[in-house]
Amino acid sequence: MATAAMSEIEQVQDLTALVDGLRVLFEDPEFKVVSEIKRLTGKPIIGNFPVYSPVELFHAAGAHPVGLVGAGNQIEIAHADSRFQSFVCSVIKSTLELGLTDRLQDFEGIVFHSICDPARNLASVFKRNFPDKWVEYIHFPQNLVTESSVDYLENEYRRLLDRLQELTGKTVTNADVNNSIALYNTARSLMGTLYAFRRDHPHILTTRELYSLVRAGHILTVEEHIRLLEHALRLVRTKPGHERDHIRVILVGSFCEQPSLDLISAMEEAGLDILDDDFLLGRRWFTEDLPTDGNGVRTLASAYRDRSVISSVKHDSRRHKGDELVAQVKSSGADAVIVSVPKFCEPGLFDYAIYRRALLDAGIPHLFVEYEEKMWLFDKVQTEVETFVESLLLD
């Protein structure tokens, strides 16, 4: 299977032009490429709301998992405000707006999980407003210390898989799950290679470019995404670049609602070389390849607990987020941290308290900025970032 978009992208030999093409693909609120994938493959489409979703299970069950990360600044919110309070973040409202404006007609189902109160309620709101849609909610374990948390999550995944099999009509074997794990291992490994390249050469592979390459995987099939990442890696390795008078930073706080691509560019142009970030974390959730020869469902459940990134939406009493951030800064050689949190994001704002204390204690400069996905103008953030850069470079 090859979508027209992917066939065109594979002909592009310039990374900047390639990213422009990808942007059209993932910023499209009409999901035209998703419609094409559905027509070409006949697979039901399942929307995965951030942050983490076990995409391997959807793939194994014969569905196409699409990362549903709001609508960015592409649509006006004209209906969703009537369902949510004014102090709820933008990604909740824009995702609902997509549904209320009939833009999710190609989606058979949507999956949510326990990120925060509005996200939890969004699942109920979808169920109430779209009774014909397959809406699921994954209850991830909150206590990750005990071995029984893996048993619990395996059972939860099997419940999800049963529901998925009802939807797709496919009987899923253990081999199916392991095959899907292998495919997503490959995609994740390629993204990891690109992340490592960006960390070492942020003036060659910009965050705008890397973000676009990862975000495209929210729309494309995993098979096409792997081809895209391999193609991009070839282009990146021959791309010229000049080192800039920028400061090197780690960016945290943008794990759920995403800033617009132009805001990412504005921050880079204001003087940041971003060495690592938590954008689109769900598709980069596991820290290493997962085994493909065991009980696939249990492998995924176990990896959620023991082989995954720390995040504001996952409470793990064995780990300290502040210490891990400080270690990440030191190991990457970053100068500072940007805590970039969406407006009204409770998990992000709660974690800022942890990060702030750890960074102050470690003597690592940081800047806190707030954004909304619907932003069109970035002068405030740009001024804040420029001032922060000046305060470090002019010292």
Place this chain on the structure above:
Amino acid sequence: MRYFAGVDVGSTQTKAVLVDEAGDMVAKVLVDTGSNVVKAAERAFLEAVAQAGTRREDVDYIVGTGYGRFNVTFGNDQVTEISCHAKGIAHVNPNVRTVIDIGGQDAKAIKIDATGDVKDFVMNDKCAAGTGRFLGNSAEVLNLSLDEIGPRSLEAKVPVRLSTVCTVFVETDILSHLALGRSVENILGGVHSAVAARVVALARRVGIERDVALTGGVSRNVGMVRALEHHLDVPIYVSPDAHFMGALGAALFARERAMAVAG
């Protein structure tokens, strides 16, 4: 003599300052920004050159600052207004550690060290509450000029409490107070107190460390200075050139950079 210029393009007014080789201010000009930001920047700069009695070609380096800093198209460089206000105030009073800058459409609190380096800062959100615009709208509703409202606010005996800090809805609030027979002075007392409370809440996010200075266009409003002192319970330093601190800082950056280039 060589000169160095700073052009601070604010949302309401554009300021230009020239300093000489010693860093002394030799010209300062204020013009309305209007709709053509580039022209306002050029006009302010050329008037400053004329005021200094020098020629355009004697100005070695120009730094643009303010929200329209990238519209100083004839300049050599841009520096943010936060860095420039810090630089400017440290030049005129090295004891200042906290700068509150209230402009036409924004407010900022900046923590600095003795050399004018920025240690921390915070900007207001996209909202005119706590900015000069709030005061401007209030003056308009009361049919007063901006220069009048500060001194008259000091005559308030029982300042009113406003139920909103929204720049749009404050008009309704003021009209309601007028209908209830409240004096203009008491209403202005309430208006200034509301803006001060908003700005002080912002400033507390970086921490208040003495000395505290007020810069930006609103520093010309004596009622605002007193209201801030009341809410902060510390005296506030206001330079006679407080309105020009951003442009002065930019000119000082221009001087440093020109000298660095010259070696």
